[in-house]
Amino acid sequence: MKLFVQRGETMTFACIVALYASLLSGCNGAKQEAQSEKNTMPVEQGQLATKAIPAPLETPRRTVDAERAMRYVQDQVAFGRRALGTPGHKKVQDYILAKLKDEKVEQDKFTAKTPVGDFEMSNIIAKFPGTKDGIIVIASHYDTLASVKNFVGANDGASSTGLLLEIANQFHGKPNPGPEVWLVFFDGEEAFKTWSSSDSTYGSRHLAGLWEKDGTAKKIKALILLDMVGDKDLNIENDDNSTKWLRDTFMESAQTLGYQSYFYKREQGVDDDHTPFLKLDVPCIDIIDFDYGYNNVFWHTADDTLDKLSPKSLQIVGDVTLDAVRRINIR
Numbered sequence: 252m253k254l255f256v257q258r259g260e261t262m263t264f265a266c267i268v269a270l271y272a273s274l275l276s277g278c279n280g281a282k283q284e285a286q287s288e289k290n291t292m293p294v295e296q297g298q299l300a301t302k303a304i305p306a307p308l309e310t311p312r313r314t315v316d317a318e319r320a321m322r323y324v325q326d327q328v329a330f331g332r333r334a335l336g337t338p339g340h341k342k343v344q345d346y347i348l349a350k351l352k353d354e355k356v357e358q359d360k361f362t363a364k365t366p367v368g369d370f371e372m373s374n375i376i377a378k379f380p381g382t383k384d385g386i387i388v389i390a391s392h393y394d395t396l397a398s399v400k401n402f403v404g405a406n407d408g409a410s411s412t413g414l415l416l417e418i419a420n421q422f423h424g425k426p427n428p429g430p431e432v433w434l435v436f437f438d439g440e441e442a443f444k445t446w447s448s449s450d451s452t453y454g455s456r457h458l459a460g461l462w463e464k465d466g467t468a469k470k471i472k473a474l475i476l477l478d479m480v481g482d483k484d485l486n487i488e489n490d491d492n493s494t495k496w497l498r499d500t501f502m503e504s505a506q507t508l509g510y511q512s513y514f515y516k517r518e519q520g521v522d523d524d525h526t527p528f529l530k531l532d533v534p535c536i537d538i539i540d541f542d543y544g545y546n547n548v549f550w551h552t553a554d555d556t557l558d559k560l561s562p563k564s565l566q567i568v569g570d571v572t573l574d575a576v577r578r579i580n581i582r
């Protein structure tokens with residue numbers, strides 16, 4: 252992923268000034284909006300008006316097992332590099348499929364043309380039933396950066412993928428009391444040479460194209476992208492490109508669970524796997540901590556290792572995501 256304000260691999264002075272200004276201007280306090288769906292009470296004789304009451308949130312609340320999610324992260328890192336064309340990439344693909352063996356799984360396989368040749372890629376989609384029309388997508392990318400030596404992507408790739416596998420456990424055998432939930436493991440997020448609209452997000456661009464053609468895109472109520480969510484020092488960005496009501500929904504969930512201090516200290520635009528879906532008017536949010544180590548110093552380096560992560564961060568992001576799904580259910 253990339254910040255919109257960023258050009259190349261180093262920050263320009265203008266960019267730093269812009270970031271500083273956004274910090275000074277403060278966080279984007281989320282509005283405490285009432286639940287949008289209204290249940291109307293039946294009007295009885297003599298009653299003057301109907302009363303709107305919020306639809307109940309699903310109870311009990313779902314929560315992730317963060318220790319188990321962290322083990323999934325460790326398993327992926329143990330495969331080593333997971334860039335396209337490496338043995339680790341095949342291993343993580345097989346690992347995801349094995350973990351999802353009891354679920355309804357589809358693969359979107361395609362050949363991607365990249366600046367360094369053609370690669371076979373595969374998006375993995377696990378579908379969980381719901382009780383209403385529509386689809387909620389929760390997504391992560393599982394490939395890792397190719398261009399940095401000894402890059403194992405503990406945070407960038409493994410953290411969100413491990414958490415998504417744990418989220419799968421939470422929906423296993425328990426239909427969502429709302430839209431269907433589809434968990435999408437994107438391939439080919441990373442650029443092969445330099446991040447650009449044509450060299451990045453290969454998997455999400457392919458799936459968005461497919462879902463535009465077959466009408467699926469129109470059925471998606473929300474797409475929640477998780478990326479770099481394991482940092483011990485968790486600071487989830489307030490991504491300007493993400494859909495406003497989803498950003499508000501996530502803040503409501505964070506506040507409900509007492510985790511609001513981990514969200515939205517910084518507001519800026521992020522280009523990531525949600526971009527192709529935003530272009531199709533799918534409501535999207537990117538839950539990303541793009542401040543990995545001081546000044547993002549561990550990002551895309553061989554220092555992106557397990558010791559920088561904590562299960563607590565996976566707990567926070569996992570539980571806030573599951574709470575947000577409850578709120579999307581009743582929209």
Ligand SMILES: [Zn+2]
Pocket residue numbers: 252396407441551
């Ligand atoms: Zn990356």
